[in-house]
Amino acid sequence: MTLQATLDAFRADFKAGKPPFNAPAHIHPIMERATAELIASGAAQRALKVGDKAPLFSLKNADGELVSSAQLLAKGPLVLTFYRGVWCPYCNMELEALQAFLPTLKATGAQLVAVSPQTAANSRKSTRITELEFPILSDPHNDVAAAFGLRFELPDYLIELYKGFGNNLPLINDDPSWTLPMPARYVIGQDGVIRYAEVNPDYTQRPEPSDMLDAIKR
Template identity: 70%
Template sequence: MALQSRLDAFKADFEAGKPPYNVPYSVIEIMRRATAELIASGAAQRALKAGDKLPAFTLSDPEGNTVSSDGLLSKGPLVISFYRGVWCPYCNMELQALQEALPQFQELGASLVAISPQNPANSRKSVRQNNLAFPILSDPHNDVAAAFGLRFEMQDYLIELYKSLKNDLPAFNGDPSWTLPMPARYAVGQDGVILYAEVNPDYTRRPEPEDMLPALRRAASLSA
C-alpha cells in the first residue's frame, strides 16, 4: 500500500475516534486549526527548494557518533527526512516507508538519514520500533531545521493540547522551546545542490519515497 494511503487510513480512524484513539472532536478541531494556520502563514514556500544549496551540518547519531553532511556527500547523493519525533504516528509510518525504499536508494549510491529534534534516547527508540537501518540524527533546538526554513513555533493553544495528550516536547527533545520542523524530504546531489524538495505544513501529507528516484537517478548519472 502506498504511504499516503496508509496515512489516510490512519487519519480516518483517528478522526472517527475509533479505539484505541477515542479522541474528542474538539481535539481534531484544534489540530485542524493549527494546520490551517501554518499553511496560511506561507512558511512552506520560504523553505529551501530544489536548486538551493544544502546548509552544511554536523549532528550526532543515536549512539553519539558525529555525522556530517560533507562526510555523507563524499560517498554519494543524500536523502534527508525531517522527523518530528517518536510520538508522531504519521512520522513513524513515513520512516517505515523510507526503510522499505532504502535498497532502491542504495542501488543509486545514495545515503539516507532522518533529522529530528528529539533526544538520542528517543531516536534509539524510533530506530528500534520502526526497524530502521538508517540513522536518526539529533538536531537540538531544531537549528538545522531552521537553516532549511522548516522550524516553526507552536501556538499556545496547541502547546496546551499537546500537554493534555502527554506529548511533552521539552521532555522528548531536551529543549524547553516548543518548536517543531515541518515535515520535509530532500534529495541532494554530491555537489551539495538540492535536487528534490517536498515540504508540507500539513503533517498528515507525505510524499512517496519513490518520488525521489528520478532525482537520484540524475545524480547517479552525473557522478558516473
C-alpha cells in the same frame, strides 16, 4: 498500499475514534486550525527549494557519534528527511515506508538519514519501533531545520493540547522552546545543490519514497 493511503486510513480511524483511539472529538478542529494557520503563513514557500545550496551540518546519531553531511555526500547523493519525533504516528509510518524503500535507495548509491529534534534516547526508541537500518540524527533546538527554513513555533493553544496528550516536547527534545520542523524530504547532490524538495506544513501529508528517484538518478 501507498504511504499516503496508509496515512489517510490512519487519520480517518483517528478522527472516527476507532480502537485503539479514544480521542475526544473537540481536539480535531484545534489540530486542524493549527495546520491551516501554518499553511496560511507561507512558511513552506520560504523553505529551501530545488536549486538552492544545502547548508552543511554535523549532528550526532542515536549512539552519540558525530555525522557530517560532507562525509555523507562524499559517498553519494544524500536523502534527508525531517520529521517531528517518535511521538508522531505519521512520522513513524513515513520512516517505515523509507525503510522498505531502502534497498532501492542503496542500489542508486544514495545515503539516507532522518533528522528530528528529539534526544538520542528517543531516536533509539524510533529505531526500535520502526526497525530502521538508517541513522536518525538529533537536531538540538531545530537549528539545522531552521537553516533549511523548516522550524516553526507551536501556537499556545496547540501547546496546551499537546500537554494534555502527554506530548511533552521540552522533555522529548530537551529544549524548552516548543518548536518543530515542518515535515520535509530533500535530495542533495554531491555538489551540495538540492535536487528534490518536498515540504508540507500539513503533517498528515507525505510524499511517496519513489517520488525522489528521478532526482537521485540525475
